[in-house]
Amino acid sequence: MIPVQGYEGARVAVLGLGRSGLATAAALRAGGAEPVLWDDSPEARAKAEAAGYACTDLTRAGAFEGIAALITSPGIPHLYPRPNPVIAAAMAAGVPVDNDIGLFFRSWATAGWDDFDVTPRTVCITGSNGKSTTTALIHHILKHAGRATQMAGNIGRGVLDLDPPEDGEVVVLELSSYQTDLARALTPDIAVFTNLSPDHMDRHSGMGGYFAAKRRLFAEGAPDRAVIGVDEPEGVYLANQMAMGATDDRVIRVSSAKKLGDFGWSVFARKGFLAEWRKGRQVASIDLRGVKALPGAHNHQNACAAYAACRSLGLAPKLIEEAFHSFGGLPHRSQTIAEKRGVRYVNDSKATNVDSAAKALEAFSNIRWIVGGMGKEGGVSALKPLLGSVKKTYFIGHSGRDFALELAPLEHEICETMERAVARAAEEAEPGDTVLLAPAAASFDQYPNFEKRGEHFTALAQALPD
Structure with missing residues (x-):
């Protein structure tokens, strides 16, 4: 732990009690500060209280009286598209807003x-x-x-x-x-x-x-x-x-x-x-x-x-x-997770936008491409010039049909689920092909995060017969 310097004896508010928020509270306490914790989630507050911290409602009027600083988790908006109300209240009260990187x-x-x-x-x-x-x-x-x-x-x-x-x-x-x-x-x-x-x-x-x-x-x-x-x-x-x-x-x-x-x-x-x-x-x-x-x-x-x-x-x-x-590489980033019957299976579930999917498409040849999920603004039409190495596309998720229209006339199949997409790609793949998961979309329509999506693809691919 890195004890926080500069706040000895001061009350410092912490907004957001995930991994970084609880680590921040511990580091503040180790440095002699008094952490004042809050999260909109009752479950997060309960976890913090179980770890020995008291939670104080920072949404109430006058909550920032006597507070030296507010330390916020990175995922909480402080300006755009609109400030979180707690952060806005801190700024209105003249309380400095920082994050754990600044404290570090x-x-x-x-x-x-x-x-x-x-x-x-x-x-x-x-x-x-x-x-x-x-x-x-x-x-x-x-x-x-x-x-x-x-x-x-x-x-x-x-x-x-x-x-x-x-x-x-x-x-x-x-x-x-x-x-x-x-x-x-x-x-x-x-x-x-x-x-x-x-x-x-x-x-x-x-x-x-x-x-x-x-x-x-x-x-x-x-x-x-x-x-x-x-x-x-x-x-x-x-x-x-x-x-x-x-x-x-x-x-x-x-x-x-x-x-x-x-x-x-x-x-x-x-x-x-x-x-x-x-x-x-x-x-x-x-x-x-x-x-x-x-x-x-x-x-x-x-x-x-x-x-x-x-x-x-x-x-x-x-x-x-x-x-x-x-170097073994990182999970979910152009990661070869199986080779079955001469076919390579690559998990690039982290390719959640068009640019990262484009890089994956440029890295391999003879691709059977699994793509789709919760599409982002702008769609995937920008990928059309990069489809020369794609033999067939297998669309999944919420935006699968929209993606198919954008990428027409590419040979494709609407699979909807990961199970069907992997099964169909494996049935049709030939030695020398690469079955590539590079979704070009967020995962939240079917999975809590891209890691779970990649893990599902990996489990399905590794379960295929040798």
Whole structure:
């Protein structure tokens, strides 16, 4: 646990009592603050009370009298599409609103660091797609190299639930736009921006607000080194904003679409090969084609970003390459979960939007594509140019029939359920085919989350006869 600094003897409100909320309450108490807890859910309040906390109704008039700050869970809107009433009341009362990420950065360093030979460091990863894989890959590389490391944030543990760091430790944090948007303190040593594509538009009132939330990690965080994907205009802009010139090697530009040889430091992948360039010459190269857990250009971009971050930490190229090959990948992200009768089954249930589904479609050939769920604004018509490798589509879920109309005249079948889709794809698949779950939609019509959807697909595929 990271005890929160700066609120000793103060009453600090906590809104939202999920994983991060309860970890925040414990960290506040450990730092000498008095946590004041609330959640709209009676079940969440009961869980908090069972853990030894008292709950106070923050919706009542005058609830913020004597409160030093409000710490809110990232999923609770604070501005768009409209502020949560409790957050609005705190702001109206002049009470500072923060989240656990802000508390982490104000509390991470302690006087005990004076005795360390090597100062602990933080690597923070944000972006639209690939940030979880990039985070896990950096963490894996560090472990492979024998470096002390922990991983948290939007993946794994809550940040305040981390153990106090040891000498030279590197903490790797995945940060969503919800987390970077509100944090009052952001001071990463290395910040990574993977890419940007439309998502969470209602929460950020459009692409501008969404990008602005991501950009805060760099503009306000002032990292010592910035690793920035430049395959979209926003990344090009961000790299330009952070660098003093083309040769400024505090910015490492990353691409999976083009050569980047004219900068102080760049890492890019072309035709399956990762190349590192410094001051106009190539200094290292890695063949990514045999790295099973990182298929496709989108994963090659993740590999480039992770490589750049680890090179910034002083790791050797050969050591990073070894770690690539031992990386097992993340569940529900281009994950090969079975091979039956010469057919590969790939679980990419995390592909909940068009952009991530597009990357999955580009990564494989001879695809039998399971797609559908709760469709998002804009539909899936943007995927039509990428259907050359798709042999047949099996539509499931609430938006399945709408998706079929958008993607016509692609050969397809309306299956509605995952059971039927897997069964029909398995019946028709031939050796060399890939049965790919890349839904391009949310899961909430049939499953509580994308993980449960992926687990169901995995169980069905693995139960097929060999």
